[in-house]
Amino acid sequence: MIDVVLPCLNEAEALPWVLERMPDGYRPIVVDNGSTDGSDRVAAAHGALVVREPRRGFGAACHAGLLAAGRSAEPVDGAAEVICFMDADASLDPRQLPLVAEPVVAGESDLVLGRRVAAERGAWPLHARLGNAVLARRLRRGAGVAVRDLGPMRACRRTALVGLELADRRFGYPLEMVLRAAAAGWRVTEVDVRYLPRAGRSKVTGTVRGTLRAVADMRAVLAEHGQGQRTTIPA
Template identity: 55%
Template sequence: MVHPRVDVIFPCLNEEGSLPWIMSRLPEGYRAIVVDNGSTDRSAEVAREHGAVVVSESRRGFGSAAHTGLLAASAPIVAFCDADSSMDPADLPLVVDPVERGDVDLMLGRRRPTSARSWPLHARAANLALSFLIRRRAHVDIHDLGPMRAGHRERLLALDLQDRRSGYPLEMVLRAKAEGWRIEETDTPYTERVGRSKVTGTLKGTVVAIQDMSRLLREVRRP
């Protein structure tokens, strides 16, 4: 693929089991950028074998991996997606198409679990509380800070995002709101992941994510 329409960033830590399926589900015109965030398995090799661009980021953290992918992208539209098979890349047009049409500046995928095991109860409760705080403090009408999202590459870079841990997705929304972006969300199916989540799959990971995001919300200026 010489000139992809969309670059899709997949932060990756030990996801060799899910990558073949993930790569096979990309729509035409979409290019995968897999950011290896210190994997100890064959994630990088598997991703390359299935046609992905692979870049490495040694600094651990979701934000570190996601931002490295953004810097490596060259397509006009950039999307983000988890690499654990919890989201189907075939659904990416749900968040990409409205951005390409110019209807919205940042489109978020609102996760809709397909089974009771898709989304751990503690993670779902934390997301509900966080979404409420985002609506209340930042006045962004969203109900999920989901990992599937899309925006224009140059405008995303201009946001100058600084968080390199779990707060990166929230910082993107908050800075986009401050810049007057049109932010919307659309339903996206959410299934049981392959392996355990590095962020919300454990209580410790959930607590760290809440701490990172709470700090960002405290910095929001009330109107």
């Protein structure tokens, strides 16, 4: 069984589609981060393990899901040790999870990122796409990580990720994961996944406040890892 962590803040509209498309052998762990729209009830009704994380922050939700997977983990044997992350807003199709998980299961990669390819016009706003490209270029040049996207659909081994001791609990969590993985000598690769128009409004690039908060978080993580202070909008 492969666990799939889905950080969630008011995604009741999207969750049915996401959870109904979860592949066999993949267990969804929905981490409710203070939703007020009944997301936790929707998730439970669709068979997900629901974890409640009262501390607000994307990284806090991701880390709570990681720890929950560890507490309920099956005996370690190949796929049982692999964990995936993906957004719960229906912008990513769970049926593509095997694309990112299988290279880890096979021992071909240590961290696989899903490189987003827009499925239709408007799925990925231009300013977000350009900002993400700049950030990916900084990772290639500064950290030697050959990626083109800081993709939110990703897979790695659970105990190895716990060992990286990620500290960020905000929007810098995905970036810190890649930086720490590279520093630890992990094989970081990427595969293409379809990127769809999300359900509802984005909490990051869809609002000025969300964008500024994400920029500040990314800058802090880059500075801590010696990558300088300049960055731009993450996707």
